[in-house]
Amino acid sequence: MIQKRKTGATNTLNYAIKILAVIKKDVQAEYRARYAVNSVLLFCVTSLAVVSFSLGGTVKDPGIQASLLWVILFFSAMMGLSRAFIKEQDRGTMNTLRLVCEPGQVFIGKMMMNFILLVVVMLIVTPLFIVLMNIQNIHVGYFASVMVLSAAGLSAVCTLLSAVVAQARARGTLFPVLAFPVLIPVFMVAVKATEKAISEPSPWANSQMLVFLGCYAVVSVIGGSYLFEYVFTE
Amino acid sequence: MKLAYIGLLISFLWMAGVLAGAFYFSPSAEILGETSRIIYFHVPVAWICVLAFCMSFWFSISYLRTRRAELDVNAEVTARLGLWFCILATITGAVFAKSAWGMYWNWDPREVSITVILLVYMAYFGLRSSVPDPERRMKLSAVYSIMAFVLMPFLIFVVPWIYSSLHPDTIINVQGENKLLDGRMRMVFFFSLAGFTFVYLWMYRISARIEKLVRRKEGWNV
Numbered sequence: 001m002i003q004k005r006k007t008g009a010t011n012t013l014n015y016a017i018k019i020l021a022v023i024k025k026d027v028q029a030e031y032r033a034r035y036a037v038n039s040v041l042l043f044c045v046t047s048l049a050v051v052s053f054s055l056g057g058t059v060k061d062p063g064i065q066a067s068l069l070w071v072i073l074f075f076s077a078m079m080g081l082s083r084a085f086i087k088e089q090d091r092g093t094m095n096t097l098r099l100v101c102e103p104g105q106v107f108i109g110k111m112m113m114n115f116i117l118l119v120v121v122m123l124i125v126t127p128l129f130i131v132l133m134n135i136q137n138i139h140v141g142y143f144a145s146v147m148v149l150s151a152a153g154l155s156a157v158c159t160l161l162s163a164v165v166a167q168a169r170a171r172g173t174l175f176p177v178l179a180f181p182v183l184i185p186v187f188m189v190a191v192k193a194t195e196k197a198i199s200e201p202s203p204w205a206n207s208q209m210l211v212f213l214g215c216y217a218v219v220s221v222i223g224g225s226y227l228f229e230y231v232f233t234e
Numbered sequence: 235m236k237l238a239y240i241g242l243l244i245s246f247l248w249m250a251g252v253l254a255g256a257f258y259f260s261p262s263a264e265i266l267g268e269t270s271r272i273i274y275f276h277v278p279v280a281w282i283c284v285l286a287f288c289m290s291f292w293f294s295i296s297y298l299r300t301r302r303a304e305l306d307v308n309a310e311v312t313a314r315l316g317l318w319f320c321i322l323a324t325i326t327g328a329v330f331a332k333s334a335w336g337m338y339w340n341w342d343p344r345e346v347s348i349t350v351i352l353l354v355y356m357a358y359f360g361l362r363s364s365v366p367d368p369e370r371r372m373k374l375s376a377v378y379s380i381m382a383f384v385l386m387p388f389l390i391f392v393v394p395w396i397y398s399s400l401h402p403d404t405i406i407n408v409q410g411e412n413k414l415l416d417g418r419m420r421m422v423f424f425f426s427l428a429g430f431t432f433v434y435l436w437m438y439r440i441s442a443r444i445e446k447l448v449r450r451k452e453g454w455n456v
Contacts, residue, residue, distance in 0.1 A: 160381060164374050168364045177360050181353035182381060185388040188396050216388050223384045227377045230298050 018101050022109025026084075027116075035087075036117060040080035044125045047072045052132040065133050066194035072125065074187060075176075080117055081158035082175040084110045085166035094166070098232065107159060107228040111221070114155035114162075122147050135198050142204060143197040149213035150190040156220040157182055163231045186216055245436065248429045255422035269333045272326060274422055278430035280323040280348070285434070286316025287351060290358075291383035294376035304456040306372040307449060309379065310362070311441045315434065317355040324348050343393040350389055354382045368454070 030036060051068050059065055088094045097106055126147065130138060161178050165171045193209040256274040293309035296302075327345065328338040339345060361378055365371040446456045 157381070157385075160377075164361070164377060167367075167370055167374060168361065169366065170364050174360060174364055178357045178378060181350050181357055182385050184350055185385065185392045189392055192396060212388070212392065216385070219388075220385065223381060227381055230373060231377050 015102075015105060018105040019109045019112070022097075022101060022106055023112050023116075026110070026113040030113075030117075036080050036083050037120065040076050040117070040121055041124060043079055044072060044076040044121055045128070047075065048125060048128055048132065057134050059133065062135075062195045062199035063191075065135060065198065066191050068133075069126070069129050069194060070187060070191045072129075073122065074183075076121055076125075077118060077154050077158060078176045078179060080121065081114045081155060082162050082165060082171065084114055084159055084162040086162065086171055089166040098234070103229040103232040104225055106232060107163075107225045110162075111155050111159040111224070114159050115151055118151040118155055119148065122151065137198070137201070139197045139200070139203050142207075142210075143194065145210055146190060146193040146197060146213065149210060149217055150186050152217035153186045153213060153220050154183065156217060156224045157186075160220075160224040160228055160231070163228060167231075186213065189213055189216075242436075245429065245432050248425070249433065252422065252426045252429045255425060260419045260422045261416065269330060270419075272330045273419075274426040276323060276326040276330060277423070278427045279319050279326060281427060282430055282434045283316055283320040283323050283348070283351060285431070286312045286319060287354075287383065287386075290316060290379050294379040297372060297376045298380070303372065303449070303454050304446060306376065307445050307456055308442055309376065311445050312438055313355060313358055313379070315437055315441065317352075317359070319434070320348065320352050320355060324352065341397055343397045346393050346397055347389060354386075358382070 051072065055068075059068070085094070088097060101109075126143075129135075158179060161175060161182075165175045165178065168174055189209050189212050193203075193213070196203045196209070252274065256271055260271070260274075262268050262270050290309050290313040293305050293312065297305040297309060324345075327348065331340065331342070331345075332338045358375060358378060362371055362375050365374055449456050
């Protein structure tokens, strides 16, 4: 009995170590080349500049401000997160990954990496956005929760679809086409919740939207890791 | 063979009856007037669109479980029919919206949902056409179809939050009882629903047979 429990614990530990190894490998590759971070950040900052140049300080409506922020974040996510498996496919390292890791480990590792990437982008873009759009009464805690929960849902769905798209032709155009209809619920709720965070004095009073984003994240992680096995194994 | 012809004849007469019922037998609704007759066509078409979506999900799951190519044929065929019915539902809905609300399109919750279903179907076929390897195509499209279906309840849940509705369903169905549909209207409506479902299943069977013959010619064992 004790023996059994012990092996269970070591299995879990091994599983976690493999996941960490996948993340570490991606972080290292990213640190050396800075491909995804550079391209996504540049894209984000450029589109932010375009938006704020064209509008100046004229937009005062929190609804429009929130929508603009999410349009920028959505498209940069589409650019950056699709690369998770496309780059493996291009370098021919997909089979190596298949050999050394189980599908679940690869999925969770890649998803965490995408999540980190998205959070880094958000950490840089949202303060800039807040400054450029001259947003004053912002509720930081609520705002941050909206960002983190939406990032979780986005990265789970995008990781699965990245693996799908990596095996297809015309990936760059196909990825947003596949992702948008599936991500619409997150997108709509995130815009509304962001609007709430920058306009209402006490957004915590009614935190339905956060629960919704959390549920979406959980379902997409479970669904994604279950379906990923079919996509990944040949 | 003979049975199939009899079935065809019955469904033809049935649909003719639905047409007659829709325009002569049933009265028009109190508030909406003559435009309300679109309910006998628009609602069944939208129902078929959802039904096809569910069937595609079911065939995709069965395909991933068993890896039998014919299940992929079924999933594709029902999704293709679903796409057509989805387009029909969008158009009939827009026609009704124009006459009832004055605009073809105003982002009513139902219009949002049907747009998303339309986008999912189009993405599904976009994915199918861009994977050259057949076995991979079957696998990936099944995965996408399942993922889209699993996340669809969120959409159904969230849309009424964000957009306010003018759709007759939300006005007619006050607390679950149909206040504005009288007996004759309800009868024609359910006859029409059954008739459309039958026509859909018939179309589905024929297209699945054709598709299977095409794939057999390509050397697939379906």
